[in-house]
Amino acid sequence: MPETSLQAPVIDTVERAAETPDREQPYGALGLKDDEYARIREILGRRPTSGELAMYSVMWSEHCSYKSSKVWLRQFGQKVSPAMKKNLMVGMGENAGVIDIGEGWAVTFKIESHNHPSYVEPFQGAATGVGGIVRDIISMGARPVGVMDALRFGAVDSPDTARVVHGVVSGISFYGNCLGLPNIGGETWFDPVYQSNPLVNALAVGVLRHEDLHLANARGVGNKVVLFGARTGGDGIGGASILASDTFSEGGPTKRPAVQVGDPFAEKVLIECCLELFRQGLVEGIQDLGAAGISCATAELASNGDGGMAIDLDQVLLRDPSLTAEEILMSESQERMMAIVRPEKLDGFLALTEKWDVETSVLGEVTDTGRLRITWHGQLIVDVDPRTVAVDSPVYERPISRPAWIDAVNADTAAALPRPEDGDELREQVLRLLGSPNLADKSWITDQYDRYVLGNTALSYPDDAGMIRVDEASGLGFAIATDANGRYCYLDPYQGAQLALAESYRNVAVTGATPAAVSDCLNFGSPENPEVMWQFSQAVTGLADGCLALEVPVTGGNVSLYNQTGDQPIHPTPVVAVLGVIDDVARRIPSGWQDEGHNLYLLGTTSLELDGSAWAGVVHDHLGGRPPAVDLEREKDLAALLAAAASESLLGSAHDLADGGLAQALAESALRFGVGARMWLGELCERDAIDAATALFSESTGRVLVSVPREDDVRFVGLCEGRGYPVLRIGVTDGSGPDAAIEVQDLFRIPLDELRVRWTATLPAHFA
Amino acid sequence: MRIGVITFPGSLDDRDAARGIRIAGAEPVPLWHGDHDLQGVDALVLPGGFSYGDYLRCGAIAAHSPIMTEVIEAANSGMPVLGICNGFQMLTEAHLLPGGLIRNEAGAFVCRDQRLRVESTNTQWTSAFEEGEEIVIPLKNGEGGYIADTATIERLEGEGRVVFRYLGANPNGSINDIAGVANERGNVVGLMPHPEHAVEPGFGPDTAAAMRSGVDGLRFFQSVLQTVLA
Numbered sequence: 001m002p003e004t005s006l007q008a009p010v011i012d013t014v015e016r017a018a019e020t021p022d023r024e025q026p027y028g029a030l031g032l033k034d035d036e037y038a039r040i041r042e043i044l045g046r047r048p049t050s051g052e053l054a055m056y057s058v059m060w061s062e063h064c065s066y067k068s069s070k071v072w073l074r075q076f077g078q079k080v081s082p083a084m085k086k087n088l089m090v091g092m093g094e095n096a097g098v099i100d101i102g103e104g105w106a107v108t109f110k111i112e113s114h115n116h117p118s119y120v121e122p123f124q125g126a127a128t129g130v131g132g133i134v135r136d137i138i139s140m141g142a143r144p145v146g147v148m149d150a151l152r153f154g155a156v157d158s159p160d161t162a163r164v165v166h167g168v169v170s171g172i173s174f175y176g177n178c179l180g181l182p183n184i185g186g187e188t189w190f191d192p193v194y195q196s197n198p199l200v201n202a203l204a205v206g207v208l209r210h211e212d213l214h215l216a217n218a219r220g221v222g223n224k225v226v227l228f229g230a231r232t233g234g235d236g237i238g239g240a241s242i243l244a245s246d247t248f249s250e251g252g253p254t255k256r257p258a259v260q261v262g263d264p265f266a267e268k269v270l271i272e273c274c275l276e277l278f279r280q281g282l283v284e285g286i287q288d289l290g291a292a293g294i295s296c297a298t299a300e301l302a303s304n305g306d307g308g309m310a311i312d313l314d315q316v317l318l319r320d321p322s323l324t325a326e327e328i329l330m331s332e333s334q335e336r337m338m339a340i341v342r343p344e345k346l347d348g349f350l351a352l353t354e355k356w357d358v359e360t361s362v363l364g365e366v367t368d369t370g371r372l373r374i375t376w377h378g379q380l381i382v383d384v385d386p387r388t389v390a391v392d393s394p395v396y397e398r399p400i401s402r403p404a405w406i407d408a409v410n411a412d413t414a415a416a417l418p419r420p421e422d423g424d425e426l427r428e429q430v431l432r433l434l435g436s437p438n439l440a441d442k443s444w445i446t447d448q449y450d451r452y453v454l455g456n457t458a459l460s461y462p463d464d465a466g467m468i469r470v471d472e473a474s475g476l477g478f479a480i481a482t483d484a485n486g487r488y489c490y491l492d493p494y495q496g497a498q499l500a501l502a503e504s505y506r507n508v509a510v511t512g513a514t515p516a517a518v519s520d521c522l523n524f525g526s527p528e529n530p531e532v533m534w535q536f537s538q539a540v541t542g543l544a545d546g547c548l549a550l551e552v553p554v555t556g557g558n559v560s561l562y563n564q565t566g567d568q569p570i571h572p573t574p575v576v577a578v579l580g581v582i583d584d585v586a587r588r589i590p591s592g593w594q595d596e597g598h599n600l601y602l603l604g605t606t607s608l609e610l611d612g613s614a615w616a617g618v619v620h621d622h623l624g625g626r627p628p629a630v631d632l633e634r635e636k637d638l639a640a641l642l643a644a645a646a647s648e649s650l651l652g653s654a655h656d657l658a659d660g661g662l663a664q665a666l667a668e669s670a671l672r673f674g675v676g677a678r679m680w681l682g683e684l685c686e687r688d689a690i691d692a693a694t695a696l697f698s699e700s701t702g703r704v705l706v707s708v709p710r711e712d713d714v715r716f717v718g719l720c721e722g723r724g725y726p727v728l729r730i731g732v733t734d735g736s737g738p739d740a741a742i743e744v745q746d747l748f749r750i751p752l753d754e755l756r757v758r759w760t761a762t763l764p765a766h767f768a
Numbered sequence: 769m770r771i772g773v774i775t776f777p778g779s780l781d782d783r784d785a786a787r788g789i790r791i792a793g794a795e796p797v798p799l800w801h802g803d804h805d806l807q808g809v810d811a812l813v814l815p816g817g818f819s820y821g822d823y824l825r826c827g828a829i830a831a832h833s834p835i836m837t838e839v840i841e842a843a844n845s846g847m848p849v850l851g852i853c854n855g856f857q858m859l860t861e862a863h864l865l866p867g868g869l870i871r872n873e874a875g876a877f878v879c880r881d882q883r884l885r886v887e888s889t890n891t892q893w894t895s896a897f898e899e900g901e902e903i904v905i906p907l908k909n910g911e912g913g914y915i916a917d918t919a920t921i922e923r924l925e926g927e928g929r930v931v932f933r934y935l936g937a938n939p940n941g942s943i944n945d946i947a948g949v950a951n952e953r954g955n956v957v958g959l960m961p962h963p964e965h966a967v968e969p970g971f972g973p974d975t976a977a978a979m980r981s982g983v984d985g986l987r988f989f990q991s992v993l994q995t996v997l998a
Contacts, residue, residue, distance in 0.1 A: 268777075269778070447879050450879050452962065454783070455965065458970060
């Protein structure tokens with residue numbers, strides 16, 4: 001620790017703390033406020049020892065305690081219908097939520113932020129973000145089977161963006177590839193609002209049989225508490241309290257020592273070791289060590305169990321023997337796990353960790369004292385009720401205030417901006433959008449990730465969602481997508497959050513899967529800013545209302561606050577991950593056209609909704625107005641329609657319409673397999689009373705572009721009409737090869753080669 | 769027919785290789801790096817991954833695993849041995865194949881559907897292909913640049929021991945676009961691309977016919993079935 005060293009000349013024992021009530025303690029430097037420190041003294045009836053202070057400071061940090069967000073997050077537990085609980089095996093509050101997907105299988109998934117470390121040290125920050133979320137999955141008893149990430153970077157042409165992009169992408173590539181987990185998608189955005197505050201949200205999914213589900217708790221008096229995995233070192237100390245819960249300030253001291261360092265090989269071995277421990281029934285529960293390290297693991301295990309635990313800190317295997325007790329309690333060294341083991345199974349446990357060359361030490365045991373007691377050099381340095389550390393942390397009802405600027409921003413609609421009218425101008429703008437950083441091809445990034453390993457990847461980037469087969473015999477699988485649009489959320493955080501949910505939901509539905517559960521990663525500025533807190537409260541309420549309307553439960557996630565530099569917060573960015581289930585991945589719907597002569601249908605209707613759109617941003621550098629309307633009942637109908645069409649195998653392809661509107665969906669559908677199309681927009685413009693530019697660039701929701709083989713035409717149209725969903729034929733797929741093109745009748749023709757060059761050139765031009 | 773797949777700490781594509789063997793009609797036998805026992809298998813696969821985290825050099829530590837004593841003995845007495853990616857790196861480190869693999873020229877890990885030309889069908893792992901045939905096999909590696917001294921390259925080329933060559937842009941800077949090589953007897957083959965990821969329709973590389981339908985990798989395992997059973 002810098003200036004305010006915790007190293008006391010003599011060990012700060014419980015006894016000494018009681019005798020020296022007036023000793024000054026560096027709680028401010030550890031991120032605790034005056035009233036929080038007073039509360040700790042009140043709980044203990046004395047001043048905390050330096051070890052206790054270390055524990056409380058990390059566990060009561062914003063990152064670990066959710067003290068500013070808790071009051072709003074409760075809605076996810078309150079706005080729940082019976083249908084949402086039906087397949088929910090484990091809800092929020094555990095390491096990760098678990099969903100029953102049928103046939104005795106369950107899926108667990110979670111998305112989590114690693115934003116601040118990824119700015120300070122992009123490579124290690126992103127790498128350990130992957131490592132941390134994967135350990136959450138393992139601790140549920142599941143085998144991790146896939147990862148994806150939602151990334152936000154600064155302006156594409158800023159020199160510092162290249163530093164962060166290279167570090168983050170190679171960190172994810174290094175760690176995920178080495179773990180042997182396919183990276184099946186995600187998203188990448190560039191916007192100056194993330195310049196000094198990139199977002200790295202890592203998602204992992206695991207699968208397990210119902211009977212293999214394990215919860216991390218310390219039950220059974222006399223059971224052993226065992227630490228295994230990597231040794232404990234000086235990395236990541238105070239990461240939770242100082243890094244994740246503080247705002248970056250210009251010219252402040254470098255925070256690099258607080259970023260953890262990852263070793264994916266150690267984690268890969270740890271995965272296999274944990275799965276074998278579970279399989280052989282050698283453990284009662286396993287808790288991963290993430291933020292707040294041993295402090296968090298011991299306090300949470302004890303709180304979730306019988307309440308008591310006795311730990312001898314001298315038993316912790318160290319990488320650096322000079323570490324103090326406080327540093328050991330706070331260290332966030334990676335690739336460590338804590339297990340609860342019955343005494344009679346300890347020998348078996350140790351034999352198995354030895355087989356995998358995983359270092360192990362027994363730290364103590366579960367007690368019935370209701371106290372978490374930790375000794376160091378034979379002296380008692382921590383004696384607390386673990387619930388006061390892990391559960392009953394402070395709860396703040398932060399002031400909220402609707403920003404004064406929002407009315408003016410909402411009034412500034414993009415509908416007033418000049419729209420192109422002739423074919424040449426439309427053609428030029430289609431290409432400009434396609435090559436813009438947020439819509440351009442991301443394979444420069446995704447080609448650095450292994451998408452094949454494990455052999456079950458049924459869909460991955462550039463498909464709308466990733467898809468993984470779970471059961472090799474039946475073909476049962478899941479699809480998953482993440483989405484967030486910070487521009488929409490800036491205009492209206494309530495609706496913006498619902499738009500993210502609707503898009504993610506639709507991205508899963510277009511694969512033919514049925515959406516089943518949600519995990520979210522809520523990235524916002526400082527909660528001490530009432531306007532940010534208003535954005536947060538609106539977004540959470542929008543998301544909770546939206547999940548209730550769609551009847552998909554939120555199973556867990558993460559909140560990342562203080563994403564701002566100085567006074568400038570990021571756009572509110574609630575990243576929403578939706579997971580869906582599909583009975584047989586063989587019936588999944590491709591995202592692009594594969595065959596000539598299929599009819600192209602547009603599902604849904606289009607209105608003049610260009611506010612916050614990619615078109616407004618790219619062509620006019622404009623952000624104002626009100627985001628597109630969301631109709632969640634319609635989204636539900638659309639998902640059901642797609643699932644029905646998929647189960648009858650009526651669709652050649654399906655592609656969601658979102659950023660960039662129809663123009664982007666056409667280009668991506670064509671480029672996926674190199675098949676062109678002839679389009680006509682006349683009927684669409686007439687039916688919806690819009691101009692061609694609106695037809696191409698509007699971001700109205702509830703729309704999907706599908707291709708249908710001619711022989712299935714009648715059945716497909718009948719299916720749509722029977723369900724009352726608007727459907728209109730707008731084109732037909734054409735040939736492939738060098739002459740392939742997208743031709744929009746009376747307006748323009750763009751050869752696929754030209755489209756491809758524009759789409760693929762942008763990222764390599766900036767980063768390769 | 770039984771084909772062993774060796775798991776080293778950090779192996780990743782071991783279960784995928786076993787799946788490919790099963791689909792081809794043989795029985796996969798999991799083998800553990802720490803044992804001195806090949807369990808009487810008829811052929812061996814050293815799978816891809818990051819054994820020992822690629823510490824020191826890729827494949828260098830695994831090449832000294834206990835089981836490698838038996839692997840080297842079996843290879844020298846003619847047993848078919850296939851090294852895929854990290855397995856190829858191990859085979860060069862164990863001197864069962866010449867040359868070595870270095871960091872990709874562009875510096876970054878690359879994952880892509882890779883076109884290859886089959887240059888030799890005179891090995892136990894390629895007899896089911898046509899010479900000169902174009903196939904597509906997923907490639908995914910960070911250190912796949914094949915290098916050897918000029919004399920070795922000339923010898924490999926002269927003796928027809930370059931088994932696969934990259935088509936299109938060279939993905940990693942390999943000399944002469946070399947993707948895979950064989951030993952003199954043709955029983956030991958190593959390559960960087962991953963045949964076990966092109967064995968099952970729906971989960972392989974894209975083809976002109978349908979999404980993810982490529983199964984060119986299956987013929988590696990069918991080749992060894994033919995040659996061993998012959």
